[in-house]
Amino acid sequence: MRIHEIHVTPVAFKDPPLLNASGVHEPWALRTVVEVVTDEGVTGLGETYGDLSHLDRVRAAARALTGLPVHAHHALHARVAAAIGADVFTDQHGLTGAGSHQKTVDAVFSPFEVACLDIRGKAAGLRVADLLGGPVRDAVPYSAYLFYKWAGHPGADEDRFGAALDPEGIVAQARLLIEEYGFTSIKLKGGVFAPERETEAVRALHDAFPGLPLRIDPNAAWTPATSARVGASLDGVLEYLEDPAPGIDGMAEVAAQVPMKLATNMCVVTHDHLPPAIARGAIGVLLLDHHYWGGLLRSAQVAALCDTFGLELSMHSNSHLGISLAAMTHLAAATPNLTHACDTHTPWQDGQDVVAPGALRFTGGAVPLPDRPGLGIELDRDALAAMHEQYRRITVRRRDDTAYMRRFDPEFQPKRAHW
Ligand SMILES: O=C([O-])C(=O)C[C@H](O)[C@@H](O)C(=O)[O-]
Numbered sequence: 001m002r003i004h005e006i007h008v009t010p011v012a013f014k015d016p017p018l019l020n021a022s023g024v025h026e027p028w029a030l031r032t033v034v035e036v037v038t039d040e041g042v043t044g045l046g047e048t049y050g051d052l053s054h055l056d057r058v059r060a061a062a063r064a065l066t067g068l069p070v071h072a073h074h075a076l077h078a079r080v081a082a083a084i085g086a087d088v089f090t091d092q093h094g095l096t097g098a099g100s101h102q103k104t105v106d107a108v109f110s111p112f113e114v115a116c117l118d119i120r121g122k123a124a125g126l127r128v129a130d131l132l133g134g135p136v137r138d139a140v141p142y143s144a145y146l147f148y149k150w151a152g153h154p155g156a157d158e159d160r161f162g163a164a165l166d167p168e169g170i171v172a173q174a175r176l177l178i179e180e181y182g183f184t185s186i187k188l189k190g191g192v193f194a195p196e197r198e199t200e201a202v203r204a205l206h207d208a209f210p211g212l213p214l215r216i217d218p219n220a221a222w223t224p225a226t227s228a229r230v231g232a233s234l235d236g237v238l239e240y241l242e243d244p245a246p247g248i249d250g251m252a253e254v255a256a257q258v259p260m261k262l263a264t265n266m267c268v269v270t271h272d273h274l275p276p277a278i279a280r281g282a283i284g285v286l287l288l289d290h291h292y293w294g295g296l297l298r299s300a301q302v303a304a305l306c307d308t309f310g311l312e313l314s315m316h317s318n319s320h321l322g323i324s325l326a327a328m329t330h331l332a333a334a335t336p337n338l339t340h341a342c343d344t345h346t347p348w349q350d351g352q353d354v355v356a357p358g359a360l361r362f363t364g365g366a367v368p369l370p371d372r373p374g375l376g377i378e379l380d381r382d383a384l385a386a387m388h389e390q391y392r393r394i395t396v397r398r399r400d401d402t403a404y405m406r407r408f409d410p411e412f413q414p415k416r417a418h419w
């Protein structure tokens, strides 16, 4: 089974004004859909970021991969690395840590790898989770991923989620997501307001949903000293504290002083970061993300390393569609030591998808592993065409939460070790 052709399609879908330490989400989120077609006519799907410079690299890699067997994992990775050269991609928002050459290669490789696994599963009559060692759970729990948000984009109507700018708004948002999806754990995206105001919301959630595991993630908006103080004050309230302060050194300083484990998707984002983070005791939980850890097999290898060194696992997400949700679900289902509910932005996409309905659903806050071979999903070609048309109509070509925020608050500065 050799790669005969690859289609790379950028898409745009509506995104609500979700606030974070870098600014606010624009009205449109971008993604790239990758379809790999074999010489036998079997198609596999992958999904990745939509920033134009990344899209250009994905297109260059796609041209380099035709003719290779879909099983040739290492050769495919080497071809992608060669196609990219010395390029380094750094996303503007910085919410997933520093860019590096390794991370760039792994991020470009990821959608092709997922698509090849989809093909290999279809050809063998096996689910992707089976190819990753077999599922250890039938359904993958996700958390209610709460955001401070405006009622709607400035100048547009209020969206159906409404405003969430205080503890009452955050609790109401949690109720809505839990009612609709059945989530049994909660994550609050912080780094928007002063930590005192955000911990008030955490306490309100703790009171409103007793017993539900709870996390806050200010994306390194706090100094180590503030993180230590806030962490100590939330003893017994948090499941883990995610990226309170910047860098491995900053996180190590905090970890030594707080009672709960620290989690990250910012200070450990490539293999190079693992040895120093482990040596310094900087983190207790790693948020895997196959989109920048080089696909599903490489993520599974990182998961095994984490097991060896006693790190727990959760999973990170950015705005995404169903192809990514399916890939995340297969990986999480086949990762025994992934014991925390995964992040997902799915509720914020509010039904917009390129995946045909039916294969992916939430029940009790978890996504049952699709039971058909490969990823177990199908592309909705009309939806893909409509989202591609949306992409062509708009001028947004990269995610820039800071520039969008500055349209409404010209003085806005991204919050890094700010409080
Ligand atoms: O740190 C995290 O969990 C993220 O980077 C997730 C997303 O980027 C989130 O912050 C967002 O979408 O604004």
Ligand SMILES: [Mg+2]
Binding pocket: 217, 219, 242, 243, 264, 265, 266, 316
């Ligand atoms: Mg995070």
